[in-house]
Amino acid sequence: MPNLAFFEPIAIFTLLNVAMTxxxxxxxxxxxxxxxxxxxxxxxxxxxGILTVKFGVPFVPAVVGGAFLGGLLxxxxxxxxxxMRDFILKLTTLAAGEALSVLAFNWDYIGGANSFTGLAPxxxxxxxxxxxxxxxxxxxxxxxxxxxYAARAVRDDPLAAASMGVSVAQVRIITFALGSAIIGMxxxxxxxxxxxxxxxxxxxxxxxNYMIFLLFGGLQTLAGPVLGAVVLTALPEALRFANEYRLIxxxxxxxxxxxxxxxxxxxxxxxxxxxxxxxxxxxxxxxPQSMLRAEDVLSPSTAAAKQTATTKSR
Amino acid sequence: xxxxLHIEGLAVSYGSVPAVDGVSLEIEPxxxxxxxxxxxxxxxxxxxxxxxLLKPQRGTIRFDGEHDLLRLRPHQxxxxxxxxxxxxxxLWNTMTVLDNLxxxxxxxxxxxxxxxxxxxxxxxxxxxxxxxxxxxGSLSGGxxxxxxxxxxxxxxxxxxxxxxxxxxxxxxxxxxxxxxxxEINRLGIAVLMVEQNARQSLKxxxxxxxxxxxxxxxAGPAAEIAGKKSVQEVFLGGTA
Amino acid sequence: xxxxxxQLSNGLVIGSTYAVVAVxxxxxxxxxxxxxxxxxxVFMIGMFSGMMAACIVPGGGLAVALIGGAVGxxxxxxxxxxxxxxxxxxxxxxxxxxxxxxxxxxxxxGMAAIIGPDPIPYPRxxxxxxxxxxxxLLTLRQMFCLGLCAVLLxxxxxxxxxxxxGRATRAIAERPDVAAAFGVDVSRVxxxxxxxxxxxxxxxxxxxxxxxxxxxxxxxxxxxxxxFVCMLVAGNRYFEAVIAVALxxxxxxxxxxxxxxxxxxxxxxxxxxxxxxxxxxxxLFGSYTT
Numbered sequence: 001m002p003n004l005a006f007f008e009p010i011a012i013f014t015l016l017n018v019a020m021t022x023x024x025x026x027x028x029x030x031x032x033x034x035x036x037x038x039x040x041x042x043x044x045x046x047x048x049g050i051l052t053v054k055f056g057v058p059f060v061p062a063v064v065g066g067a068f069l070g071g072l073l074x075x076x077x078x079x080x081x082x083x084m085r086d087f088i089l090k091l092t093t094l095a096a097g098e099a100l101s102v103l104a105f106n107w108d109y110i111g112g113a114n115s116f117t118g119l120a121p122x123x124x125x126x127x128x129x130x131x132x133x134x135x136x137x138x139x140x141x142x143x144x145x146x147x148x149y150a151a152r153a154v155r156d157d158p159l160a161a162a163s164m165g166v167s168v169a170q171v172r173i174i175t176f177a178l179g180s181a182i183i184g185m186x187x188x189x190x191x192x193x194x195x196x197x198x199x200x201x202x203x204x205x206x207x208x209n210y211m212i213f214l215l216f217g218g219l220q221t222l223a224g225p226v227l228g229a230v231v232l233t234a235l236p237e238a239l240r241f242a243n244e245y246r247l248i249x250x251x252x253x254x255x256x257x258x259x260x261x262x263x264x265x266x267x268x269x270x271x272x273x274x275x276x277x278x279x280x281x282x283x284x285x286x287x288p289q290s291m292l293r294a295e296d297v298l299s300p301s302t303a304a305a306k307q308t309a310t311t312k313s314r
Numbered sequence: 315x316x317x318x319l320h321i322e323g324l325a326v327s328y329g330s331v332p333a334v335d336g337v338s339l340e341i342e343p344x345x346x347x348x349x350x351x352x353x354x355x356x357x358x359x360x361x362x363x364x365x366x367l368l369k370p371q372r373g374t375i376r377f378d379g380e381h382d383l384l385r386l387r388p389h390q391x392x393x394x395x396x397x398x399x400x401x402x403x404x405l406w407n408t409m410t411v412l413d414n415l416x417x418x419x420x421x422x423x424x425x426x427x428x429x430x431x432x433x434x435x436x437x438x439x440x441x442x443x444x445x446x447x448x449x450x451g452s453l454s455g456g457x458x459x460x461x462x463x464x465x466x467x468x469x470x471x472x473x474x475x476x477x478x479x480x481x482x483x484x485x486x487x488x489x490x491x492x493x494x495x496x497e498i499n500r501l502g503i504a505v506l507m508v509e510q511n512a513r514q515s516l517k518x519x520x521x522x523x524x525x526x527x528x529x530x531x532x533a534g535p536a537a538e539i540a541g542k543k544s545v546q547e548v549f550l551g552g553t554a
Numbered sequence: 555x556x557x558x559x560x561q562l563s564n565g566l567v568i569g570s571t572y573a574v575v576a577v578x579x580x581x582x583x584x585x586x587x588x589x590x591x592x593x594x595x596v597f598m599i600g601m602f603s604g605m606m607a608a609c610i611v612p613g614g615g616l617a618v619a620l621i622g623g624a625v626g627x628x629x630x631x632x633x634x635x636x637x638x639x640x641x642x643x644x645x646x647x648x649x650x651x652x653x654x655x656x657x658x659x660x661x662x663x664g665m666a667a668i669i670g671p672d673p674i675p676y677p678r679x680x681x682x683x684x685x686x687x688x689x690x691l692l693t694l695r696q697m698f699c700l701g702l703c704a705v706l707l708x709x710x711x712x713x714x715x716x717x718x719x720g721r722a723t724r725a726i727a728e729r730p731d732v733a734a735a736f737g738v739d740v741s742r743v744x745x746x747x748x749x750x751x752x753x754x755x756x757x758x759x760x761x762x763x764x765x766x767x768x769x770x771x772x773x774x775x776x777x778x779x780x781x782f783v784c785m786l787v788a789g790n791r792y793f794e795a796v797i798a799v800a801l802x803x804x805x806x807x808x809x810x811x812x813x814x815x816x817x818x819x820x821x822x823x824x825x826x827x828x829x830x831x832x833x834x835x836x837x838l839f840g841s842y843t844t
Contacts (some may be wrong), residue, residue, distance in 0.1 A: 080832060091786055092831050095824035098779075102821035204779070208655070215652055247663035254656030258649050259641060365735050387741075398735045406728050408791070417725050420718075421737035424821035465736070 008125055012193060014233045015128035019135040019186035021213045021225035026139050028219055030172050031155030035090050036077060038206035039097035040180045041187030044070040045197040046110050048188030049119050059122040063188040072175045077174035082169055091272030094204050096147015101202035115198040123193035131189050143222055151175050240279045318343045318473055318504050324373030335528035341506050346499040348510040348515045351525035357400050357508035358391040361477045365398050366391045380443050395523050397471035400479045403462040407451030411442055411461055418465035435464040456487035476507040492518050516540045561812035562805055567696045569804020570703035573797045574758035576781035577710050578751030580796045584727040586744045591654035592634055594778030595661040600627030600756025601763045608677045616679040623760035624753050631752025635745055652812045673770035676763040706754050707797050708799040710814035714793050723747055784821045787830045787838055
């Protein structure tokens with residue numbers, strides 16, 4: 001029976017992933033499913049790293065700095081994609097993330113291709129627990145707040161939300177910024193565990209991972225991202241014994257779950273099984289679900305026109 | 315059972331929201347029947363379910379006494395001789411008028427028959443013949459409705475499903491559309507029309523249903539329905 | 555000027571390969587209304603099955619490799635369609651995206667488990683020969699690649715505009731319900747379209763493998779992203795727009811590589827994407843509703 005030390009890295013990564021996925025969840029509450037999560041985390045990591053190593057800033061303020069920069073980036077992304085519909089938005093954030101990754105690769109001040117090194121190991125299990133707890137707390141409060149309701153309204157029907165006096169633009173910017181701040185914070189903490197920040201960490205494949213965690217677990221309740229992050233982080237670790245094949249099994253599980261979930265991905269509860277197993281009372285969505293149909297993707301101009309009309313009238 | 319189309323106990327829901335709640339109706343060969351209802355009554359849902367585009371929770375739909383439409387896919391239903399004139403026309407706007415008509419008989423193998431039919435359509439609708447190479451999206455509302463109807467007729471159907479043909483059209487055009495429906499019906503084609511325009515549709519229909527919130531609340535000959543107080547109040551603007 | 559023309563030609567070659575993959579993506583996207591995330595990996599499988607065919611069949615040359623590539627990619631495409639895409643038809647776009655993403659992970663890592671994660675050399679199916687066309691120097695492999703892709707793209711364009719079924723794909727892309735209601739067997743057309751896209755990808759993959767002289771389990775990643783970007787930038791109104799954008803991207807990348815820096819090459823696509831979509835969310839040439 002392996003001792004506790006064996007589980008520590010798994011636990012740390014799980015907690016960090018939970019925090020990141022929760023951050024993504026917050027952003028997604030207003031219908032913006034960002035694919036730049038890893039890039040934002042990376043920016044938080046670089047920021048915290050630079051602050052501690054080059055400017056001698058202590059750990060906690062550096063993490064706050066990371067969170068702040070993450071939030072700022074979220075703001076920028078939100079502004080960039082304000083006119084964009086669901087799907088194009090995702091792709092733009094993906095592109096932005098990739099662009100940042102390439103930038104990081106080429107910017108020698110922050111290490112360039114040789115990564116940014118020299119970080120001090122400030123992160124321990126306790127730090128990660130704190131970070132995860134903070135993210136969950138913030139997300140929980142946000143979820144149940146008026147802003148949270150407004151975010152959901154914007155997600156499901158921006159036109160209706162606008163006609164009820166909600167500023168679609170403001171809500172989107174705030175949720176993106178808030179979610180990104182959480183992600184930035186987690187990224188900063190992660191950097192002090194890994195002790196390096198590499199440009200490849202900012203890439204889309206890592207961002208995709210977080211999105212999979214979120215969608216796998218379910219978008220509608222806070223338990224979703226938690227479940228998704230926990231299951232999908234622990235699983236590959238547990239499968240480490242079959243090292244070559246673990247990613248294949250991972251892929252098989254993803255395909256299997258997608259084929260199995262009969263009520264589609266944006267279900268009211270996470271994996272049906274979880275609802276019965278866990279004793280947690282899962283808060284179901286308060287507003288009707290909006291299923292993303294191909295039609296929405298292929299004819300974005302009507303919806304986009306509505307949104308533009310909405311945001312212009314502010 | 316002489317009915318061309320027989321629907322029994324149909325229930326259709328969107329998620330957990332019931333749109334059609336236990337509807338039974340039928341239409342005889344060569345008949346022009348109207349389903350009247352306000353917005354949200356479930357009219358389009360019924361049409362789409364007949365066409366195989368929606369799956370009901372309960373109920374049966376039988377065509378010609380033998381074909382269970384619920385087992386068939388839309389293109390197979392079309393092959394049986396049921397054609398659809400969708401709500402809002404739904405033409406292929408980036409295709410020409412001619413191509414729209416050609417697509418109306420997509421799976422008909424006999425090219426000559428199809429071309430003959432298209433020729434007949436252009437004879438009946440000279441305005442469309444003039445515009446045959448124009449993009450369907452550039453036509454006026456009335457012309458688009460003609461294309462939509464012609465597209466449905468190209469496959470020589472036995473039953474025509476018309477979903478709110480008068481929607482969004484100018485009053486003078488509306489009159490023409492209902493006359494056209496009657497003309498088609500007189501050729502022997504059964505027409506099942508769903509409409510909000512009670513006055514005009516009851517003038518051309520043989521019989522009618524009144525649909526309210528997913529249920530049939532009235533049924534009978536057109537004249538009788540027109541005289542009913544419920545219809546008068548809701549659709550005809552108060553008791554005469 | 556010479557550098558410009560040289561890079562232009564190089565870019566055209568690469569762009570044509572992007573175009574073939576992008577066209578496959580676009581066909582799947584507009585007709586099947588799904589993001590087939592594993593399409594670039596179908597491309598990758600084609601590359602390897604072509605290689606295998608050339609190695610197994612005695613005296614196997616380019617023709618054998620092409621056939622092997624086409625067969626392999628079509629087979630895997632058919633399997634994906636039957637097992638993953640078809641059962642999920644009608645569901646959320648994201649569901650199919652994630653599911654095909656899972657397929658992509660399986661294929662990539664499966665192949666990596668077999669041949670290792672690093673690139674392996676591709677059989678020499680064409681001699682290394684240079685041709686001078688004016689100031690431009692092109693290899694035989696480059697020309698073959700360009701030629702093959704040009705043929706594939708013309709065939710695809712003919713398919714969409716000239717054939718009965720191809721026209722049905724346009725009808726499905728614009729109004730799937732109405733197409734079905736007027737006699738189009740949508741699932742059959744989707745299946746055929748899927749197979750065609752896969753076959754095209756497989757053929758192009760063999761050409762690309764020959765061009766670079768190497769094949770990797772993860773070649774699909776970057777190809778897929780760029781092809782995807784092309785599709786989004788082009789919009790889905792005009793089929794040929796995707797081809798034009800892909801060629802332009804290839805040329806742009808080559809010019810950036812030649813004049814600026816080669817490490818920025820991969821970022822070009824993304825900057826273009828952000829720029830275009832910010833100004834025209836429907837893509838350069840618009841969608842069906844514009």
